[in-house]
Every structure is written in structure tokens, then in C-alpha cells.
Amino acid sequence: MKKIWILACNTVKESFRKKTTYIIVLFALIMIASSEFFAFLSSTEQYKMITDTSFAVIEFFGFLLAMFGSISAVSSEIEKRTIYTLLTKPITRTNFVLGKYLGMFFILLINFSIMAVFFVGLLHFKKIPMDSGTFKALFLIFVEILVIASISLSLATFTSDAFNIIASSFIYIIGHLTGYGRQIIGMTKNIAVKGLADMMYTILPNYQNFTIRDKVVVGIPIPWQYVIIVTGYGIMYIVIALLIGIYFFRTREI
Amino acid sequence: MAIIETKDLTKIYTIGRKRTVVGLDHLTLEIEEGELFGILGPNGSGKTTCLKLLLGTLFPTSGEAYIMGKTPYDVSMKKEVGFLPENPYYYEYLTGRELLIFYGKLFDMDKDALNEKIEELLNLVGLHNTQKLSLRHYSKGMLERIGLAASLINDPKILILDEPTTGLDPIGCRDTRNLLIQLKEMGKTILLSSHFLSEVERVCSRIAILHRGLLLALGRLDELMSKYKSSNLEDLFVKTINEYDEKIKSQGVAQ
Known part of the structure; x- marks a missing residue:
């Protein structure tokens, strides 16, 4: 566990010294602040628009941070050949993958917290009412971001950056279109296409499960039980993704 | 007792779907504790492949490699090894x-x-x-x-150095050479891969010459120089490589 912690700390240090993370977060903060643009609307509509836009911005920029951060955490070690020296030290390849993921967890936690605090501050400043639903929505967005990070990190252990970006984005989009996707599959008559699409929707994570902002914005209460179940669903995907990443990285030649 | 050991260690790289390149061909060698051993060869001869197989960053196609009797994937072995890529x-x-x-x-x-x-x-x-x-x-x-x-x-008890004097100025090269001698005197086992033959000649007691993944010569420096009637390591190196290339060429012509 100590080795994983040391590798995680180095991953965090790399992220903050490279400064690319700051740019993404800064851009996200500007986007959240720009929701002020909806000030011309009535107060109820303004509340909905600001809240909904901010949730969407946090989620999207969280996705970018998770995907690019995870890819960079692994591929920069391989491309810059630092991995070559690192793996000759007394660490296992499992330590490496878990250390990188733990590092990404802290990077995302810090950046997500900055965006979330800014968002909550904006709501407070605009005197927009908040309830537990706001925090439940934020929490589930964070869990979703952690799932995205685990998938991108796992893919980074055996694919190229370009393929990883395409695959992670594809999974992100498909994962958010599950409802529509299932409707389209229902209309398809081709058995092969239907089977393939069904299999894909069964294997890939349904990111819509983490999206409760539509309900929160209109005041529909979200039970804690739902939050717990979806968190468990997210953890299951994280564990599976990391196990796949560890398997492939253990067989990869450097 | 051999502290570093390879037995028929072979690495075949697959390039694309059909093409294969032999990186290392049935290399068998033993390095004793406290030795300063030089591994020489032209570019692409298999020196770095050999080191990567010993350190577990590459996996062998066949054969075995051991450091202190442990496989390259044993974390406890890595505690005793220092590596400079x-x-x-x-x-x-x-x-x-x-x-x-x-x-x-x-x-x-x-x-x-x-x-x-x-x-x-x-x-x-x-x-x-x-x-x-x-x-x-x-x-x-x-x-x-x-x-x-x-x-x-x-x-570390064992130091594996891959071209440690690349990029160093003459003073840096001399300091590194002196450091290697000092480390050997302290009882460290050093495996040195290098292009700089004069450096190797000055510090190594035994050497191995690799070419196209094959081990062409192995032994004490003075014994090899006497065997190949060479006045220095450079002469020995060139003779060994040329002899092999000519043999391959003549075999090709004969066929």
C-alpha cells in the first residue's frame, strides 16, 4: 500500500506542476460563472438554467479531466521512458496501475471540489435555494468521473492515446444515450445489429444512472437508497476496469 | 557463485503480422559476484534486450534469466539492483x-x-x-x-549500467570510470553495457561480445585478446564481428 501511495503522490505532483489541469478547471469556472448570462430570465427559470448549466459544465469538464488526466498519467510514463526505470525499482505492475488510479482520484477530487465549491458559492451569492438533491447530484457526477477515469486508465495500459480518446469518448456518449439507444435497438429488425447493440449496452456503463440533475432542478426528491445503489454500480465498474488494466499491463512489454 | 545468470535466453520480436527479428539468440552466461563485466556489441546486437530481459521489462521467448537466483519479476530481487538506462x-x-x-x-x-x-x-x-x-x-x-x-x-549489490558515459564530457567519463572501479572494490557486481571500448578495456575483467543477438565471444579480456591475436579491445571487437560476418557471407555464397 505504501508503494501505491508513493506512486499516487508523484502522479498528483506531476499533474499540478504541468499546469494543464489548471487551464481546464479555469475554463470550467468561467463557464459556470457565465451562466449569469441567463439573468434576463424570470427568477425560477434563472435558477433552473444556472443549476442545470453548471451541473452539465462540471460533468463535461470532469469528463475531460478524467479522460486526459488518466491517459497522460500512464502514457507519459511510457512515451518519456520513465516507466523503464520505474519498473526496475521494487514495485509490481499492479502497484503501478493502482498508484496511478489513486493519484487520479486525488487529482479529480481536488479539481472537482474547486468546481463544486465555486458552483455552490454562485448559488449562495444568487440566493438560489439548495437542498440535499444538489449535493447528491454533485456526488454522483463525481462517481461518474471516477468511472470514466478508471476506463481511460485501463485503456491506456494497452492502447494508443488516439484510440483511447476515441474509445473513452464513444463510451461516454453511448453511456449517456442508453435510453435513446434502447429505443432504436427496439426498432431494428436486423438480429445481428440488435444483438451487438444489446451486448454493448449490457457491457458498457450506463452513465445516465449518475445523471439526476434533471430531477434535482425541478425539485423531484432523490432517495439516499438510489444514491447508494448507483455508487455501488460505479464502484463495480471501477473495480472491473482496473482489473482489466492490471491484466493487460502485466503482460505488456516495455 | 553466479549472481547473474542466463540460460538459453532468447527474445524474438514480432514486427507486424509476419516479420520476426531475433533480438537475443540462446544467450547463456554467468557473472560472478564482485565482477565488473562488460557486454559489448554494435547497435542492434542485443545488449539492451539482454538487460531488459534481466530486469523483467521484456519477457523472453524462451530461456531463463536469474539475478541472485531469483527471476526478473521477483520484487525482492529488485531491492538489491541499481539500474541506469x-x-x-x-x-x-x-x-x-x-x-x-x-x-x-x-x-x-x-x-x-x-x-x-x-x-x-x-x-x-x-x-x-x-x-x-x-x-x-x-x-x-x-x-x-x-x-x-x-x-x-x-x-545495491548489483549495478546494471546501459551506456553510462553517453553524453558525458571527458572529465565526466573519467569520474564515472573511477567510480566504477571504486564500486567494484567495494564488492559490487557491475554489468556494464557500452560502446566505448576504451572505457570497457580499462575497467572490465571479463567481457561478452554480442552481434545480431548471438554471443560471439565470452571470457577474460586478456585470454580473448591472446586467442584472437589482438593488441587491444577495439582490434578484438572488430576481428570478432568481421569474422562472423564473413562466415555468414561465405555460407550465403556457398548456398
Whole structure:
């Protein structure tokens, strides 16, 4: 566990010294602040628009941070050949993958917290009412971001950056279109296409499960039980993704 | 007793779907404890492949490799090994000192022992004044020296060095050579892969010459020079390689 912690700390240090993370977060903060643009609307509509836009911005920029951060955490070690020296030290390849993921967890936690605090501050400043639903929505967005990070990190252990970006984005989009996707599959008559699409929707994570902002914005209460179940669903995907990443990285030649 | 050992170690690289390249061909060698052993060969001869197989970053196609009787994937073996890669690349966002701290922590070194070791090594490689400079500002020679310090952070029993004098100026080369002799006197086993034949000739007691993945010559330097009627290592090296190439050429013509 100590080795994983040391590798995680180095991953965090790399992220903050490279400064690319700051740019993404800064851009996200500007986007959240720009929701002020909806000030011309009535107060109820303004509340909905600001809240909904901010949730969407946090989620999207969280996705970018998770995907690019995870890819960079692994591929920069391989491309810059630092991995070559690192793996000759007394660490296992499992330590490496878990250390990188733990590092990404802290990077995302810090950046997500900055965006979330800014968002909550904006709501407070605009005197927009908040309830537990706001925090439940934020929490589930964070869990979703952690799932995205685990998938991108796992893919980074055996694919190229370009393929990883395409695959992670594809999974992100498909994962958010599950409802529509299932409707389209229902209309398809081709058995092969239907089977393939069904299999894909069964294997890939349904990111819509983490999206409760539509309900929160209109005041529909979200039970804690739902939050717990979806968190468990997210953890299951994280564990599976990391196990796949560890398997492939253990067989990869450097 | 052999501290580093390979038995029929073979690595075949697959390029594309059909093409294969032999990186290392049934290499069998033993390196005794306390030896300063040189592994020589032209570019693409299999030197780095051999080191990567010993360190477990590559997997052999067949054969075995052992360091201290342990396989390259044994973490406990790695505690006793120091490694300097060819053209070392390190985390450019870290300072020289931070790099040594990072690697030292991976060896479970406690804070006081680590700080003491870092001071000793920074003085040894002459980077004490630039320890707080980030590695992106280091020259190639400075990176080579911080790499050498990093390879010694755990006070290893075995040192594996891949081209340690690349990028160093003549004074740096001399210092490294003296350091290798000093480390050998301290009882360390050193496996040195190098293009610089004059350096190898001055420090190594035994050598292996690889070419196209094959072991062409193995033994004590003086014995090999006498066998090949060579006055120096360069002469021995060229004769060994040419002899093999001519043999292959004549076999090709005969066929």
C-alpha cells in the first residue's frame, strides 16, 4: 500500500506542476460563472438554467479531466521512458496501475471540489435555494468521473492515446444515450445489429444512472437508497476496469 | 557463485503480422559476484534486450534469466539492483533531489537514512549545487549523473549500467570510470553495457561480445585478446564481428 501511495503522490505532483489541469478547471469556472448570462430570465427559470448549466459544465469538464488526466498519467510514463526505470525499482505492475488510479482520484477530487465549491458559492451569492438533491447530484457526477477515469486508465495500459480518446469518448456518449439507444435497438429488425447493440449496452456503463440533475432542478426528491445503489454500480465498474488494466499491463512489454 | 545468470535466453520480436527479428539468440552466461563485466556489441546486437530481459521489462521467448537466483519479476530481487538506462529520461517536473527522494522511498528507506544517502550521492556525482533545479533544466551530462546517483540510492549489490558515459564530457567519463572501479572494490557486481571500448578495456575483467543477438565471444579480456591475436579491445571487437560476418557471407555464397 505504501508503494501505491508513493506512486499516487508523484502522479498528483506531476499533474499540478504541468499546469494543464489548471487551464481546464479555469475554463470550467468561467463557464459556470457565465451562466449569469441567463439573468434576463424570470427568477425560477434563472435558477433552473444556472443549476442545470453548471451541473452539465462540471460533468463535461470532469469528463475531460478524467479522460486526459488518466491517459497522460500512464502514457507519459511510457512515451518519456520513465516507466523503464520505474519498473526496475521494487514495485509490481499492479502497484503501478493502482498508484496511478489513486493519484487520479486525488487529482479529480481536488479539481472537482474547486468546481463544486465555486458552483455552490454562485448559488449562495444568487440566493438560489439548495437542498440535499444538489449535493447528491454533485456526488454522483463525481462517481461518474471516477468511472470514466478508471476506463481511460485501463485503456491506456494497452492502447494508443488516439484510440483511447476515441474509445473513452464513444463510451461516454453511448453511456449517456442508453435510453435513446434502447429505443432504436427496439426498432431494428436486423438480429445481428440488435444483438451487438444489446451486448454493448449490457457491457458498457450506463452513465445516465449518475445523471439526476434533471430531477434535482425541478425539485423531484432523490432517495439516499438510489444514491447508494448507483455508487455501488460505479464502484463495480471501477473495480472491473482496473482489473482489466492490471491484466493487460502485466503482460505488456516495455 | 553466479549472481547473474542466463540460460538459453532468447527474445524474438514480432514486427507486424509476419516479420520476426531475433533480438537475443540462446544467450547463456554467468557473472560472478564482485565482477565488473562488460557486454559489448554494435547497435542492434542485443545488449539492451539482454538487460531488459534481466530486469523483467521484456519477457523472453524462451530461456531463463536469474539475478541472485531469483527471476526478473521477483520484487525482492529488485531491492538489491541499481539500474541506469541508456539516455536516461526522468520526471522533468521534479528537481534532482526530489527524484532521489522518490526512488529512495520506493526502496522503503527511512527519512534520515535517505537524506544522508542523498547528500552523499549528490556530492559524489557533483550535483549538490543544482539539486533544487528541475530536471528539465539539466544538460544531458547532468541527467546521466543524476541517473547514476539514482541507480545507487539503494546501495545495491548489483549495478546494471546501459551506456553510462553517453553524453558525458571527458572529465565526466573519467569520474564515472573511477567510480566504477571504486564500486567494484567495494564488492559490487557491475554489468556494464557500452560502446566505448576504451572505457570497457580499462575497467572490465571479463567481457561478452554480442552481434545480431548471438554471443560471439565470452571470457577474460586478456585470454580473448591472446586467442584472437589482438593488441587491444577495439582490434578484438572488430576481428570478432568481421569474422562472423564473413562466415555468414561465405555460407550465403556457398548456398
